[in-house]
Amino acid sequence: MGVFISMTCAFGKSEDEVTKCLNEFFQLENENIGLTDIEVCTRNTSEENYKVTILYPSGFYKWDNASKYISEKLKIPVFSFHIHDGDLWMYLFFEKGQLIDKFNPLPDYWDKISSEERKTWEGKPQIIADKITGVEAFQIKKYLTNWDYDSALRKAYPQDEFENEAWQVIDFMDKLGFVYPSNDGIL
Numbered sequence: 287m288g289v290f291i292s293m294t295c296a297f298g299k300s301e302d303e304v305t306k307c308l309n310e311f312f313q314l315e316n317e318n319i320g321l322t323d324i325e326v327c328t329r330n331t332s333e334e335n336y337k338v339t340i341l342y343p344s345g346f347y348k349w350d351n352a353s354k355y356i357s358e359k360l361k362i363p364v365f366s367f368h369i370h371d372g373d374l375w376m377y378l379f380f381e382k383g384q385l386i387d388k389f390n391p392l393p394d395y396w397d398k399i400s401s402e403e404r405k406t407w408e409g410k411p412q413i414i415a416d417k418i419t420g421v422e423a424f425q426i427k428k429y430l431t432n433w434d435y436d437s438a439l440r441k442a443y444p445q446d447e448f449e450n451e452a453w454q455v456i457d458f459m460d461k462l463g464f465v466y467p468s469n470d471g472i473l
Contacts, residue, residue, distance in 0.1 A: 288372030289372040291341070291368070292346065292349035292366070292367065292368050293339055293340060293349070293366075293368075294339070294349060294353040294356060294365070294366055294367075295339050295340075295365040295459065296337075296353075296356055296357070296362055296363075296364045297335075297337055297363045298335070298336060298362045298363070299336055299338070299360050300328070301326055301328040301338050303360060304326075304336075304338045304340070305321055305326060305340075307360055308355075308356060310355075311356070319342075324340050324343065326339065326340055327339045327466070327467030329464065335420075337465075339459070339467050340352075340467075349366050349368065350366045350378055352366075353380060354380050354383055354385075357380035357381060357382060357384075363380065363381045363418065364381075365377050365379050365462075369452045369455060370395070370452070372452050373392070374391055374395060374452055375391070375458075376391070376407075377409075379413070379417075386413055386417075387410050387414065388407055388409065389407060389408065390407040391431065391432055391433040392433055392435075393432070408432075411423035411426045411430055414426060414462070421463070426458065428443060429442045429454065429458045429461075431450075437450075442454065
């Protein structure tokens with residue numbers, strides 16, 4: 287069994303505001319987890335530029351719903367990131383609770399899909415750049431490419447740590463200004 291990791295990355299609100307909203311979500315959903323069960327890391331360059339990362343515990347499966355809830359309630363852009371079985375990383379990107387972008391490098395991982403559905407999973411770097419201060423589309427567009435099961439591993443950008451595999455999400459998050467919060471040796 288591979289690695290399963292889920293995270294929420296929220297822009298523009300403090301850690302206290304984001305975690306308070308997340309706690310409301312846990313209560314509404316009758317989740318048997320609380321704020322002590324998550325890992326949180328905040329990076330900010332100014333008061334309006336908070337970037338909060340939440341790493342959920344194993345066994346929590348509502349990361350997309352939690353991300354959407356935070357985005358809707360706090361009226362901010364929020365990513366829902368997922369590493370699936372150590373095979374791929376993917377995201378849903380919400381603004382004010384509405385899904386505005388999504389990405390999966392292996393969109394037919396679970397089932398064959400139509401070319402139209404495949405196109406919806408391409409990821410749009412300009413949408414992200416338009417919503418996230420300090421991010422330009424050219425800085426992230428090489429992450430948003432489909433992988434070929436048979437192609438060689440390669441880095442999106444020379445300074446990256448990871449190649450086109452599940453942990454590449456860490457390099458992508460770094461370009462967006464987020465920090466992966468776990469120091470427990472998962473990497």
